[in-house]
Amino acid sequence: MREEVLDLAGEDRFCEIRPGQSLCYRRYGGGGRESVLLIAGLGLQLLSWPLPLITALTRAGFDVVSFDNRDAGRSFRAATPTPGKGALLLRRLPAGLYRIEDMACDTAHLITALGLGAVHVVGMSMGGMIAQALAAHHPEKVASLTSIFSTTGHPRRGQPAWSTILRLALAPAPRNEAEAVADFVRLMRHIGDPKVEGSEAEWRAYAEAAFRRGAGAADRSGFLRQIGAILASGDRTAALGAIRAPTLVIHGDRDRMVHPSGGAATAAAIPGAFHVVIPGLRHQIDGRHLPLLVRLLLGHFLFPRGAEEEARRRDFF
Numbered sequence: 001m002r003e004e005v006l007d008l009a010g011e012d013r014f015c016e017i018r019p020g021q022s023l024c025y026r027r028y029g030g031g032g033r034e035s036v037l038l039i040a041g042l043g044l045q046l047l048s049w050p051l052p053l054i055t056a057l058t059r060a061g062f063d064v065v066s067f068d069n070r071d072a073g074r075s076f077r078a079a080t081p082t083p084g085k086g087a088l089l090l091r092r093l094p095a096g097l098y099r100i101e102d103m104a105c106d107t108a109h110l111i112t113a114l115g116l117g118a119v120h121v122v123g124m125s126m127g128g129m130i131a132q133a134l135a136a137h138h139p140e141k142v143a144s145l146t147s148i149f150s151t152t153g154h155p156r157r158g159q160p161a162w163s164t165i166l167r168l169a170l171a172p173a174p175r176n177e178a179e180a181v182a183d184f185v186r187l188m189r190h191i192g193d194p195k196v197e198g199s200e201a202e203w204r205a206y207a208e209a210a211f212r213r214g215a216g217a218a219d220r221s222g223f224l225r226q227i228g229a230i231l232a233s234g235d236r237t238a239a240l241g242a243i244r245a246p247t248l249v250i251h252g253d254r255d256r257m258v259h260p261s262g263g264a265a266t267a268a269a270i271p272g273a274f275h276v277v278i279p280g281l282r283h284q285i286d287g288r289h290l291p292l293l294v295r296l297l298l299g300h301f302l303f304p305r306g307a308e309e310e311a312r313r314r315d316f317f
Contacts, residue, residue: 012074017109024074025110028054029063034143035116036301038066039107041125042230043223045073045210048124050285056294062301065114069130070098070106071222073214082221083228085169093232097225100126100153100233104133111141118143120301121245124285125150125258126226132236132266135243142245144300145270148293149251149283151262152269153235158262164191173220180216181207191257192284199286240269247273248300248307250293252281274300276311 014022026046029035036057038049046066054064068075081094107130111119121142123131128150135142151158160168167190174180184207185200194200215222247270251263260277267275276296281289292314299306 014074015110015113017106017113021070021076021106023067023070023076023106023110025065025067025114027063027065027114029058033061033063034301035063035065035119036297037107037111037116037119037121038064039121039123039127039130040066040069040072041123041127042226043072043219044125044127045214047073047206047209047213050287050290052287052290053285053294057297060298060302062120063116065110065116065119067107067110069103069127069226071225072219073210077215077222078225080225081228082224085224088224088227088231089165089169091231093228097228097232099229100129100236101133101137103130103229104137107134108138108141120144120146122146122148122297123150124148125283126230128266129153129230129233129236132240132243132270133233135245135247136236136239139242139244145243145245145247146297146300147247147249147263147266148285149255149258149263149281150266151258152237152240152265153230153233154237154262154265155235156261157265158258160258161256164256177208177211177216180211184210188284191255191282193280193282193286193288196286196288199284202287237265237269240266241271243270246300248296249273249275250278250296251276252278252283252289254280255283257283274305274308274311276307 010026016022040048046068049066057064070078080098081096121131128147135145185203188203249263249267251260267273295310296307299310
């Protein structure tokens with residue numbers, strides 16, 4: 001099922017990847033160039049990728065595609081069990097959950113349907129997990145891999161801080177837009193950096209737009225199913241050893257959502273991966289660190305060892 005795509009100027013479009021299952025995506029750029037595919041994190045929509053990042057990549061000559069994963073935004077909702085919070089905390093998972101590998105398969109179908117060829121895949125958090133699985137199981141789809149503040153699924157690597165787990169576990173399901181926005185901002189104050197100028201306004205604007213664009217308060221079920229997918233997938237370390245795409249792993253040293261050990265484990269598992277730990281970066285792509293992230297990505301896409309040279313210049317070693 002191929003869908004013709006030209007310059008969409010960031011409009012929502014839909015691509016049927018299986019009968020009755022469509023992913024919502026946006027494409028930026030003029031077409032006919034190498035593509036960068038952005039894979040969003042847990043519970044997040046394609047809106048979560050900062051427009052200044054997308055603009056920088058398109059100005060450098062890349063088409064950029066972002067999309068809503070299943071169970072987020074305007075993409076399809078999975079007809080699989082929704083685990084409760086207690087089951088997730090105790091890891092007593094019901095049968096029939098989908099896995100990260102299934103989400104990678106969704107992504108591979110999207111790449112094929114849009115006729116993108118091999119793409120530069122960039123995933124953040126859960127999106128990094130999906131990107132890793134895509135590179136491991138669908139290598140022909142991946143020109144390069146970038147995994148940002150993500151992990152391998154190893155039970156002793158990359159785990160959230162207990163303070164983060166408690167916040168997620170104790171937060172009630174939002175009943176309306178105001179509660180959903182307040183919950184998101186409260187979580188981001190903990191895992192992000194409220195001291196970065198403009199961050200709180202950006203969090204609030206994203207949460208408002210996401211609530212109106214998605215399924216509203218009902219998105220909570222999709223969020224729980226995505227957590228279930230992460231837990232059901234287990235440890236990907238052995239599978240990551242098969243990745244041959246050039247790989248860049250980026251993590252911050254102050255991440256309360258995915259401990260920095262997750263980035264280290266990812267880099268250790270993927271042959272030849274280059275690992276950059278950014279001082280002060282938390283679990284967000286913020287305005288303070290965005291210029292550096294752009295330089296690392298472009299160096300990785302365009303020049304052999306380009307990201308490594310940028311890291312050496314910044315004295316990260």
